Amino acid sequence: MKKTKIGLVPKLIIAIVLGIVFGQLDVLPAIILQIPITISSLFSSLLSFIIPLMIIGYVIVGIADLTQGAGKLLGATTLISYGSTLVGGVIAYTIASIVFPMFITPELSQKVTESGEGLAALFTIPLEPMLDVTSAIVFAFLFGIGISWLRGQNKGETIYHFFSDFSAIITRILNTLVIPGLPIYIFGNFVNLSYTGSIQSILSVFWRVFLVVLALQLIGVLALFVIAGIYRKEKPWQFIKNQVPGYITALGTQSSAATIPVNIEIARKNGVSRQIREFVVPLCATIHLYGSITTVISCVTAVLIMYDMPYDFQLMMGFILILGIAMVAAPGAPGGAIMSALPFLTVVGISATGPIATLLISLYLTQDSFGTAANVSGDNAIALMVDKIYHTKILKEKNWVPTRGKPINSEVL
Template sequence: SLEPLFLIPLEPLMDVTSAIVFSFMFGICISWLKGQGKGETMYNFFSEFSLIITKLLNSLIIPGLPIFIFGNFVNLSYTGSVFSILAIFWKVFIVVISVQLILVSLFFIIAGIYTKKNPFTLIKNQIPGYVTAVGTQSSAATIPVNLEIAKKNGVSTQIREFIIPLCATIHLLGSIVTVVSCVTAVLLMYNMPVHFGMMAGFIAMLGVAMVAAPGAPGGGIMSALPFMTMVGIDPTGVLGNLLITLYLTQDSFGTAANVSGDNAIAVIMDKIYHKHILKKTN
């Protein structure tokens, strides 16, 4: 493969696993401090730190993604493997998108049955949110649209304003389907071992990693990379770069599946919440 013109030996301040634990720990502790009437300094610090990260994402990372993808495809073309890989992965993408749509529909059917609402109406209401996510490739940018959809679905204000923003940072439906499908395809392509026990452990770990996946293009695969060693893939090697490229080329559909599942969850949680309130009142 092609060698880079130069390398910048920049080590991350902390790996993804440490960052996830750090985020959980400080998030819970700051919430506890706020409940005690304290923690304003810590809360303001991390709120402003979040604005810095968002600025870096919008100004540097997201504009650089097309260049990164282009460079990887140039490298694949140089090695002569680009057409053999694309010949397989367009089929993988069809399977991925189909599975995502089936799971989203299943979510809304379950939500409709549980809440006694028409699931087809819920699915129809979600179309603007799905299209917005496909276009923006960002779960965070789709929050306002999803909030309006939740309102149209009859979800109460306190539930929709809590569930929708929270779930926008928990990439479980579309992202995990995509990551697992792409990883399985790569393992099979390169005749690497793949079995149920190995993939089950990997999927369970993704259930934790995706909770902290950033709401930016490629956030899901970047959160999953440190755990690729569980399936025998070097996250810093050629296969790791290949997975990033393949994930990014369809990330908009994964994001759309993520945010669509959020509204199904909001409908269910609203029913549970009001059922609990009614029971408590009686």
């Protein structure tokens, strides 16, 4: 009999529910509840140790890869993708800062921050990271740019392959240790949140947050297609209709990579040339993260309001700018964009291994499929724009004038 494999999201939901239930069981002695809390504490120390290595492994290779390729075409694709990601972050913060205080009241914030003290771990193991997060970021960006420059001089392949293999090792560690351990980690933390009595207030907030996030994602994707249609002087509604299978595929697979073949076929139907669709769609699957940043910024803003922490525009803009770069340069982190964002939460005053970060991981991963669907849908809108840029340049060079209002031949050149 074939065994049914339970996915990560169902495991996380089960861990959250069980954590809430166990935390409310007054019949259990405190020492029993402290066992999963101790495991979570040990896992948190391990995660703290791995985070700087994640930055080094992903950011160096990400920057080195992004600066190699088809010159201006790569630059245009990256610029549009990064711009879309940043705009998504800014809009998410703006809406969140206006709407969320309507239901995250001062009374609720006070209830969360003044909830009972949680249980302590039975024991801890001192495991200090080899580098702090700031040092790892600076090291990664300097070396990434340096290796990119060397590769431009036909050098540096040895050190590039070293960090590429290092990145593969980090991916292996995350896939075999960190990601499978997340449900246990989250279970222990939700036991503590439930024990303190703050979980009810938190859950009463986040179902509303997710409704706002989903609306922002859908509106953003529609806006990208409308912009692409106006730029190409074509009707965007057919593009939106064509994208439905890609959106559904991303919802089901929770993977941008798994949706690439479907997205390429959709791009072909949209009239995007073969050269562009086979270049832009796979690239955007890793560098365009409109849906993901919308969720991350919305959730971060919500918890900052909830815990009565600063969330002013200047602070959040710095976080959005850094997060936009980090998510573009570090797309390989399993578990979605939240794993790439984790090391940079300290920018807004959130510990990368504390209970708030754990809450963010849980909330993000339970709706990750919607963010992924928004990401990949926007990829095809970007492909339409880049295709127009590409062909307009070529047509201008060859003195060709396309028929107004008609899509460019998808197989030209």
